[in-house]
Amino acid sequence: MSELSAVAHRAVEAATAAGASDAEAYVSRESGREVRVHGGEVESLTAAVQTGVGIRAWSGHRVGYAYGTDLSEAGVAEIAARAAEAAEVADPDEFAAPPQPAEIEALPGLSDPSVAEWEASRLAELALTVERTALASDPRLVGVEQAVYADAAEQVAIASSTGVAGEHETSTCYAYLQALAEGEGARETGLGFGLARGPRDLDPEAIGAEGAQRALEMIGAGKPESRSCPVVLDATVAASFVGLVGGGLGAKAVQRGRSPLAGRLGEEVASAAFALHDDGREPDGPASAPFDGEGVPRRRTALIEGGRLRSYLYDTYTANREGGASTGSAARGSYRSLPSVSTSNLVVAPGSHSFEQLLAEAGEGVFVNDVAGLHSGVNPVTGVFSVGASGRIIRDGQLAEPVREFTIAGELVAMLSAVSAAGAQPRWVPFGGSVSTPPLLIAEMAISGS
Helix, strand or coil: CCHHHHHHHHHHHHHHHCCCCEEEEEEEEEEEEEEEEECCEEEEEEEEEEEEEEEEEEECCEEEEEEECCCCHHHHHHHHHHHHHHHHHCCCCCCCCCCCCCCCCCCCCCCCCHHHHCCHHHHHHHHHHHHHHHHHCCCCEEEEEEEEEEEEEEEEEEEECCCCEEEEEEEEEEEEEEEEEEECCEEEEEEEEEEECCHHHCCHHHHHHHHHHHHHHCCCCECCCCEEEEEEECHHHHHHHHHHHHHCCEHHHHHCCCCCCCCCCCCECCCCCCCEEEECCCCCCCCCCCECCCCCECCEEEEEECCEECCCECCHHHHHHCCCCCCCCEECCCCCCCCEECCCEEEECCCCECHHHHHHHHCCEEEEEEEECCCCCECCCCCEEEEEEEEEEEECCEEEEEEEEEEEEEEHHHHHHCEEEEECCCEEECCCCEEEECCEEEEEEEEECC
């Protein structure tokens, strides 16, 4: 048993000894680094490690929570006593109950040794290569707003008085830049990024080249005509919308009536071309783990299949409210926070269309490769949205001149119903959570420009 697992079991024993009828302990150790470079020099380098325990204690149907960083025997006993004491004075809630144990299947390969092996100087060189590649690609590339590398490695252990027990290690890293291109009297920006388990699997040249290309493509951008037309969403934009859909499928939002998908289980909510799963065991998924924030085994849950809404996402509490079972969808920001319903990895099923085929099928329309203000521009209850966008005109089934300063508007469920094709090449995108999606062709969407 690891050191963190030993702490978790000790915490549970301390909480029950302090009077709790049941208890659960979540222990985590997280280390992270971030390197920011600008103008060929390292601007900042930060590293942090945090270790702590969060303890839930139940007194019948009352629940209390306490957390701390002192993992000594006395420190853990004090945190456990605070959790038990909080449970005694909490309001009773008939649905507050500890998760029951289930067999947890191991999920190897979630931690990459290169995160620990690469020194700060090597990480800085990776970020500098991202910046250099972009600047060397074209004379019109006049700068890089920022180039960043960041990673995180986490160890987690959980234990409960009901018999829940598990531990795992994960790592993730990413690098990105915002490139600046100048031409025709204006400056344009372009984003390039990459995700991996460890830095050895990042391609700094590809990240730099992507940012440069996206910036260069926008030189000379004007406004499109206002109209309704086919729209192709770049994977980065599709991911942001999918993240909003995933948020609306969490049982907490649904039970409060704060989701456009509330009360629609079994109904047709999308076209047959759009299928969505939440998969907490996807090997390449940044949010994958063998169990969730409560020790419930992660799984693959069909959310939208065959155009119909198949399931919502539940943690133990929201499942208890409906007399059902958790989907393994409890998440924690850290040991400091209580678990709550959240997506893990949202996976949009790829289709058979190449990007060129999506454009050809669109015919005359707009390719959207960036949106601004998505979260403030969407009503989470109704799903109605109106957001700023930029991209390229699609003319005769091919990309034409760049356009920006226009809005795309609609409603989330109507947009899902209008998906007429999905691309064949999915991409992991960190916007809207952890999302894997290909580009999507929307048959019709309202564009407001000139």
